Amino acid sequence: MCVALPGLAISPPGGQLTGRGLDGYYRAGRRVLSRCQVRVAGREPLPVQSRLTSADRAHFVGTLRASPPGGPDPDVVVERIRTADGTERITLRSSAPRPMRLPVEVALGTDLADLGTIAAGATGPDLPASVHDSGLRWSASTGRSSVTATPPPTDSLASAGLLRWEVDLPAGGSATLELRARLDGTGPVRPAGRTATSPVAHARADGDDPRAEALLRTSIEDLRALLVRDPARPTDQHLAAGAPWRCGLAPAEALAAARMTLPLGTRLAAGTLRTLARTQVTARGPRYGMIPGPRRDAGPHLPPGCTGTEATLLFPVLLAEARRWGLPEGETEELLPTAERCLAWLTTIVDESAYLCDPQPGGPVRCETQAQAHRAALLGADLLDACGRPGSMGLRHWAQTLRTAFHTDFWIDDPSGGRPAAARLADGRPLPYLGAGAAHLLDTGLLGAGTVAPGLLDNVRTQHLARLLAGPALDSGWGLRGLGAEENGHNPFGHRSGAVRVHETAVAVAGLTAAGYEREAGSLLNGVLSAAAAFGYRLPEMYAGERRTDGGVPLPHPAACRPAATAAAAGVLLLTTLVGIRPDAPAGTVTLRPVRSAPLGEIGLTGLRVGGAPFSVRVSRLGLAMVEEAADGLQLGV
Numbered sequence: 001m002c003v004a005l006p007g008l009a010i011s012p013p014g015g016q017l018t019g020r021g022l023d024g025y026y027r028a029g030r031r032v033l034s035r036c037q038v039r040v041a042g043r044e045p046l047p048v049q050s051r052l053t054s055a056d057r058a059h060f061v062g063t064l065r066a067s068p069p070g071g072p073d074p075d076v077v078v079e080r081i082r083t084a085d086g087t088e089r090i091t092l093r094s095s096a097p098r099p100m101r102l103p104v105e106v107a108l109g110t111d112l113a114d115l116g117t118i119a120a121g122a123t124g125p126d127l128p129a130s131v132h133d134s135g136l137r138w139s140a141s142t143g144r145s146s147v148t149a150t151p152p153p154t155d156s157l158a159s160a161g162l163l164r165w166e167v168d169l170p171a172g173g174s175a176t177l178e179l180r181a182r183l184d185g186t187g188p189v190r191p192a193g194r195t196a197t198s199p200v201a202h203a204r205a206d207g208d209d210p211r212a213e214a215l216l217r218t219s220i221e222d223l224r225a226l227l228v229r230d231p232a233r234p235t236d237q238h239l240a241a242g243a244p245w246r247c248g249l250a251p252a253e254a255l256a257a258a259r260m261t262l263p264l265g266t267r268l269a270a271g272t273l274r275t276l277a278r279t280q281v282t283a284r285g286p287r288y289g290m291i292p293g294p295r296r297d298a299g300p301h302l303p304p305g306c307t308g309t310e311a312t313l314l315f316p317v318l319l320a321e322a323r324r325w326g327l328p329e330g331e332t333e334e335l336l337p338t339a340e341r342c343l344a345w346l347t348t349i350v351d352e353s354a355y356l357c358d359p360q361p362g363g364p365v366r367c368e369t370q371a372q373a374h375r376a377a378l379l380g381a382d383l384l385d386a387c388g389r390p391g392s393m394g395l396r397h398w399a400q401t402l403r404t405a406f407h408t409d410f411w412i413d414d415p416s417g418g419r420p421a422a423a424r425l426a427d428g429r430p431l432p433y434l435g436a437g438a439a440h441l442l443d444t445g446l447l448g449a450g451t452v453a454p455g456l457l458d459n460v461r462t463q464h465l466a467r468l469l470a471g472p473a474l475d476s477g478w479g480l481r482g483l484g485a486e487e488n489g490h491n492p493f494g495h496r497s498g499a500v501r502v503h504e505t506a507v508a509v510a511g512l513t514a515a516g517y518e519r520e521a522g523s524l525l526n527g528v529l530s531a532a533a534a535f536g537y538r539l540p541e542m543y544a545g546e547r548r549t550d551g552g553v554p555l556p557h558p559a560a561c562r563p564a565a566t567a568a569a570a571g572v573l574l575l576t577t578l579v580g581i582r583p584d585a586p587a588g589t590v591t592l593r594p595v596r597s598a599p600l601g602e603i604g605l606t607g608l609r610v611g612g613a614p615f616s617v618r619v620s621r622l623g624l625a626m627v628e629e630a631a632d633g634l635q636l637g638v
Helices: 115-119 210-225 251-260 267-277 307-325 329-349 367-386 392-409 436-442 459-469 502-515 518-534 565-579
Strands: 002-004 007-010 024-027 030-033 035-040 046-054 057-064 076-083 087-094 100-109 129-132 135-140 143-150 155-157 162-169 174-183 204-207 227-230 233-239 581-584 589-592 603-610 613-619 625-629
Touching: 002 076, 002 210, 007 076, 024 174, 030 115, 030 143, 030 174, 035 076, 035 087, 087 100, 087 162, 100 174, 162 174, 204 210, 210 227, 210 518, 210 565, 227 267, 233 251, 233 267, 251 267, 251 307, 251 565, 267 307, 267 329, 307 329, 307 367, 307 581, 329 367, 329 392, 367 392, 367 436, 436 459, 436 502, 459 502, 459 518, 502 518, 502 565, 518 565, 565 603, 565 613, 581 603, 589 625, 603 625
Parallel strands: none
Antiparallel strands: 002 007, 007 024, 024 030, 035 100, 046 057, 057 076, 076 087, 087 174, 100 162, 129 135, 135 143, 143 174, 155 162, 204 603, 227 233, 581 589, 603 613, 613 625
8 A cells, every 4th residue: 555645556466456446546535547457468477576665655576478488487577666646657677688579558447436435345337438648538427537658658449448568678678668647637646745844754763673763764654644734724734544544634643643743843733733723613502612523433332432522632732742842832822722722621521520521411431531631631731831821720620639539430449459440331330341541541741841740540550550551461462452352342353342553552651651660561562563563564553452472473454544643653652752752842951761671772763853953862771861962952851
């Protein structure tokens, strides 16, 4: 899968686009070309290799024997380079001892269907083609697409969708054809992430473990491939949730991914916040101040959750932390009224027991929602104080009330030390299921002077939770299961009932590290890195939570987006957690809290951004950190 939104190309391993399944080039969710089959001398090349060379480019190699019979060895290599912008370059390389003239045919076709229709299997036959310029064109009520060829074909047969060439191939030489597929009425694909002004910095990793370098490089490529512009303000960019299924704006995922990528700069956070600020409900009523979002499946034991709730709680958190990483004061002031409305919504929606209720009447009080609300209140109060705005005292008082109530209502005692409940039902009963969502209890957020906000759990219960997250019921060896292996309803492929979600595992690694549980964090980190290696370092948003075995590999989830914004951003969070950067750009300081156990040995990160300037840091095998590059005047805190 090649991605550079709004362009997308999905190919089978052999490279021949047959029109089956999802095969094809896409532009903004519309299939521009579904069939592109190459034949040389009447035969299809034998596939020998296929690989991604970057997030937006795939490389296919095939061979064939074109000379008169003389042995089994191939003498022509057919190389195809396919990019997400709709371009395909076909190169024939000869190793024959004499020149050859080879007929080359490319069979083309499309249905101009949208991705949703294709995924549902409801597409029709290929549309009839017509000869157009130096290629072919297809028309439908939904639009028109065309393919142009360089050099122009020797012959075109519209009824069969064929372009033909007679290629003169010198002895030991090569010849190249280029095809360009596009929707009529649109210009060339200009992906937001491929510009010189990309909001995602090109950071690099090096050190003892080569997996770190590969993961960071691929994560940044995938993040740039998923960048899209807001049509209302093209200078604002945000991340699409993932390809191929979710190429649009998903508010909660976009905010979560922008938060995890703050070490790569604050411009993505600013663009995401401005884009979502324009969607905020500003009409007076019960939803005043909310960032709208769709509902999301929550597994077998809970009704679907509201991602709008999650997004509304994340907005002030991202703004507060982006300011600590160096978001300019002018941009903070611009976005502050939206954050204040989010916080106002938070204070008006809580019930008499201090909990943030489910939007549906009679719905459960969810554990991870309370953790997110508690974090939003504390970081929101810190933001209001820093900007000289009122309201911080009320938020801190509510956070303390929530913390006290949570200790009483959400902790289920048992002989092993207890566990947090997944939710509290309408009748007050706790739901005693353990899943990866409990990791959000450790995600506390960054305050000033390198400190972190207190969480909902006390030290003793944090210790119990750390033990549970590292236990075999939740830790599959590849990351955290969405639902414990011993729980009723567990399904290793379940979206929220057993599959490993990379985002939640990264949140657990960061939270465990901040709480001082480095051994448990290191185990989860190494599990995800091993899974990343099995996936070519392009992590899907989720994969099966099967128990890891010697020599085994993680099983891909058939419905997972890959690349996915939160998974790619999680790669950044996992590696930057190792060096423990805690900036306070307004105060001109940065504190380092590296992982002392150095689970990956020595690691260096260069090209990060703190205070709008390059920042590089290295952690030795002894867990000692050293700043190698920083902005002038930035002081290292203690």
